[in-house]
Amino acid sequence: MSSRILVAFGVLSLPSLASSGKILTNNDDNHNDWMSMHFLDQAKEGLRQFSHAKLRTFLALLGVLVGSASVVAMVLGGQLATHQALKEFQSLGTDLLAVSVNTSTADMQAGTKNELSLNDVLALSRLPGVAAVAPYTQQYQALSYQGQPLNGVILGVTNALHDVIHIRLSHGRFITLADQYSFFCVVGQQVYQAMKAISPKDPLGQALQIGQQSFVVVGVADAWAENSFVYANIDSSVLVPLMASTAISQYAAINNIIFRLQPDASIPALENAIQQQLSASVSNKVFTFRSAKELILKMKHQSDIYTALLALIASVSLLVGGIGLMNVQLLIVSERKVEIGVRRALGATTRDILMLFLLESSMLAGLGGVLGVGLGVAIAFSISVVERWDFSWFSGCWIAPVLGLAVSLLVGVLSGSYPAWSASRLRPLDCLRSSA
Numbered sequence: 001m002s003s004r005i006l007v008a009f010g011v012l013s014l015p016s017l018a019s020s021g022k023i024l025t026n027n028d029d030n031h032n033d034w035m036s037m038h039f040l041d042q043a044k045e046g047l048r049q050f051s052h053a054k055l056r057t058f059l060a061l062l063g064v065l066v067g068s069a070s071v072v073a074m075v076l077g078g079q080l081a082t083h084q085a086l087k088e089f090q091s092l093g094t095d096l097l098a099v100s101v102n103t104s105t106a107d108m109q110a111g112t113k114n115e116l117s118l119n120d121v122l123a124l125s126r127l128p129g130v131a132a133v134a135p136y137t138q139q140y141q142a143l144s145y146q147g148q149p150l151n152g153v154i155l156g157v158t159n160a161l162h163d164v165i166h167i168r169l170s171h172g173r174f175i176t177l178a179d180q181y182s183f184f185c186v187v188g189q190q191v192y193q194a195m196k197a198i199s200p201k202d203p204l205g206q207a208l209q210i211g212q213q214s215f216v217v218v219g220v221a222d223a224w225a226e227n228s229f230v231y232a233n234i235d236s237s238v239l240v241p242l243m244a245s246t247a248i249s250q251y252a253a254i255n256n257i258i259f260r261l262q263p264d265a266s267i268p269a270l271e272n273a274i275q276q277q278l279s280a281s282v283s284n285k286v287f288t289f290r291s292a293k294e295l296i297l298k299m300k301h302q303s304d305i306y307t308a309l310l311a312l313i314a315s316v317s318l319l320v321g322g323i324g325l326m327n328v329q330l331l332i333v334s335e336r337k338v339e340i341g342v343r344r345a346l347g348a349t350t351r352d353i354l355m356l357f358l359l360e361s362s363m364l365a366g367l368g369g370v371l372g373v374g375l376g377v378a379i380a381f382s383i384s385v386v387e388r389w390d391f392s393w394f395s396g397c398w399i400a401p402v403l404g405l406a407v408s409l410l411v412g413v414l415s416g417s418y419p420a421w422s423a424s425r426l427r428p429l430d431c432l433r434s435s436a
Contacts (some may be wrong), residue, residue, distance in 0.1 A: 056328055056331070056332075057364065059324070059328065060324060060325045060328040060329075060364055060368075061364055061367060061368045061371075062321075062368075063320060063321025063322070063323075063324035063325060063368070064318070064321040064322070064325060064364065064365050064368030064369060064372065064408055064411065064412070065321075065368040065369075065371045065372040065375065066317060066321060066372065067314075067315075067317040067318025067319070067320065067321035067322070067368075067372065067408070067411070068318060068321075068368060068369045068371075068372025068373060068376065068404040068405070068407065068408040069371075069372040069373070069375040069376040069379065069404075070314040070317045070318065070372075070376070071311060071314040071315060071317075071318060071372075071376065071400070071403065071404045071407060072372065072373050072375075072376025072377060072379075072380070072400045072401055072403075072404035073314075073375075073376040073377075073379040073380050073383075074310040074311065074313065074314040075307055075310055075311050075314070075399070075400040075403060075404075076376065076377065076380040076400035076401070077310075077379070077380045077383050078303070078306055078307045078310050079303075079307060079399075079400060080380060080383070080384050080389050080391065081387075081389070082299070082300070082303035082306075082307075083389075083390075084387075084389045084390065085299065086296060086299060086300070087390070094292045094293050094296065095131075095260060095261045095262075095263065095265070095292070096164070096165075096229060096258060096259065096260060096261065096291065096292040097258075097259040097261055097267060097270065097271070097289065097290075097291045097292075098229060098230070098256065098257065098258050098259070098289070098290050098291075099256070099257045099258075099259075099274060099278075099287055099288070099289055100231070100255065100256055100287070100288040100290075101116060101253075101254060101255050101256065101257070101278075101285055101286075101287060102255070102285065102286045102287075102288065103284070103285065103286075114282050114283060114284060114285070115253040115254065115282065116135075116253070116254045116278065116281060116282055116285075117254075117281075118135065118158075118242060118243065118254070120278070120281040120282070121133060121135040121254055121257055122135075123277070124257070124259070124274060124277060124278075127270065127273050127274065127277070128265075128270075128273075129261055129262050129264070129265030129266060129269075129270050130259055130260075130261065130262070130265070130270070131259075131260045131261060131262050132160050132163060132164050132259070132260040133160060133257060133258075133259055133260075134157070134158060134160040134161040134164040134165070134257070134258045134259075134260075135157075135158065135242065135254045135256070135257045135258075136155050136156060136157045136158075136161060136232070136242065136254070136256055136257075136258075137154075137155065137156035137242060137245050137252045137253060137254055137255060138153060138154070138155055138156075138231070138232060138255060138256065139153075139154045139156075139245065139248065139249055139251065139252055140153060140154065141154050141210050141211040141248055141249065142209075142210075142211060143191075143208065143209065143210060143238065144208075144209040145194075145195045145198050145199075145203070145206070145208055145209070146198055146199055146206075148198045150191060150194050150195070150208075151191075151194070151236065152187075152188070152190075152191045152236055152237060152238050153232060153233070153236060153237045153238070154210060154237070154238050154240060154245065154248060155232055155237045155238070155239045155240070155245075156240055156241065156242040156243075156244070156245025156246075156252055157175055157239050157240070157241070157242055158175070158177075158241075158242050159174060159175050159176050159177055161175075161239075161258070162174045162175075163260070164258050164259075164260045165227075165230055165234075165258065167221050167222075167224060167234060168221070168222040168224075169186075169219050169220065169221060169222060170189075170220050170221070170222040171202075171204050171219060171220040172186070172204050172217070172218050172219030172220055173218055173219045174186055174219055174239075175219075175239060175240070175241050179241045179244070180241050180242075180243040180244070181241065181243050181244055181247075182241060182244060183213055183214065183215045183216065183240075183244060183247075184215060184216055184217075184218045184240070184241065184244075185208060185210070185215040185216070185217055185218065185238050185239060185240045186217070186218065186219035186220065186221055186238075186239040187203065187208070187217055187219075187220055187221065187237075187238050187239075188221050188224065188233070188234045188235040188236055188237045188238070188239075189220070189221060189222065189223050189224070189235045190235045190236045191235075191236060191237070191238055192220045192221075195208070195217075203217050203220070204217055204218075204219075204220060205217060205218075208238065210238065210240070210248055211248045211249065212248075213247060213248055215238075215240060215244075221234055221235070221239070223235060229290070229292055229295060230258065231256055232256075242254075259274075267291050267293070267294075271289045274287070274289075275287055311403065315407065318407060318408065318411055319411070321368070321411065322365075322411035322412075322414065322415040323415070325361060325364060325365065325411070325412065325415040325416070326415040326416070326418065326419060329357065329360070329361050329415065329416050329419035329420070330418075330419045330422070332357070332360075332419070333357065333419050333422060333423040336423075337426060340353060340423055340426050340428075341426070341428045341429070342428075343356075344426075344427075344428035345428045350424040350425070351424070353420075353423050353424040353426075354420045354421060354423070354424040355420075356420075356423075357416060357419055357420035357423050357424075358413065358416050358417065358420040360416070361412050361413070361415055361416020361419070361420065362409060362412040362413055362416060363412075364412060365408050365409055365411055365412020365413070365415070365416075366405075366408065366409055366412060368408060368412075369404060369405045369407075369408025369409060369412075370405065372404060372408060373401045373404045373405050376400070376401070376404055377400075377401060380400075
């Protein structure tokens with residue numbers, strides 16, 4: 001037995017023996033200093049074990065690294081996508097309110113025509129809290145340029161739409177108040193490029209055929225980010241004066257109104273006032289409201305749900321890494337039974353053995369978590385570069401790295417708990433006999 005103990009002493013380094021010896025010699029006066037030194041010795045011992053078994057350490061580290069990188073990359077990537085979508089949406093401003101005017105079932109069955117007039121809509125600008133009103137009609141008519149067909153939507157608009165939804169012009173001018181019944185139009189970028197593909201001549205000032213009428217192009221809209229708040233894509237539209245749109249089709253009707261609100265406007269009170277005034281002007285109409293603030297809140301709520309779902313999916317890979325870490329720790333305990341027996345023989349308590357192996361598991365998971373967080377952030381950054389998103393540390397983006405690191409440490413503690421507990425329950429005599 002004595003020879004086995006001497007052999008077992010060879011597997012321990014001098015610092016390890018020193019830490020075990022302190023268990024016998026410490027007293028209450030230097031207990032705090034001993035605890036910090038003892039913890040430091042255990043950490044150093046864990047690092048020595050990692051260096052002695054590099055391949056095994058790397059494999060255990062790899063599972064946690066990939067898992068934490070998956071969590072960070074998926075959560076942060078989802079946050080970046082949502083942030084970009086909200087940024088584009090908020091470019092219109094959060095002080096917008098839209099009303100969709102739909103024909104009621106009774107009106108449709110009766111076949112009656114009871115539409116809003118432009119004066120009815122412009123009268124809404126006098127309501128408290130309204131800064132600007134931009135009604136528009138929407139219809140589909142045959143488009144052609146120099147005899148060649150084009151694809152596009154016809155929007156009958158007023159000059160207010162230019163400022164309300166921030167339409168910028170690359171050429172020419174926008175529709176003005178003087179153009180009410182004039183056959184002038186502004187084309188979106190997609191329509192403009194299609195016209196240039198038909199003829200190399202600049203379409204500005206040329207005639208565009210809309211139905212049976214010929215309109216002169218007086219302006220070209222700059223590229224416009226499509227937004228779900230506005231039921232039209234300006235890039236693929238031809239904008240004509242609202243009153244002139246009635247000459248294109250007898251069915252042209254104001255079916256959408258966009259309001260720019262004042263900063264102190266009460267949206268619920270304003271919706272109620274608009275409902276009452278429009279209902280007094282026309283009957284059997286259904287008015288549907290949507291505000292930018294409400295849509296942004298819904299988008300954020302949906303984003304939180306998707307982010308949580310992505311984190312849950314990514315955590316599966318981290319769980320697999322934790323299982324691999326547990327297997328490695330169980331193997332380590334099996335290989336170090338003699339060392340455990342010697343430590344217990346020198347006075348190490350059950351708690352000391354438990355903390356030794358639990359600390360090693362936590363160190364492995366922590367190191368894997370740090371590397372995984374760095375890798376996950378790099379992946380999210382690469383995605384933002386490819387998709388041309390703005391990568392900035394906006395409010396809330398720190399959640400993904402912190403979550404990835406915290407979950408990695410938790411996995412390390414949970415994965416190392418059972419191997420550490422099983423090591424602490426080993427009897428010194430059984431451990432030393434296992435070396436025979």
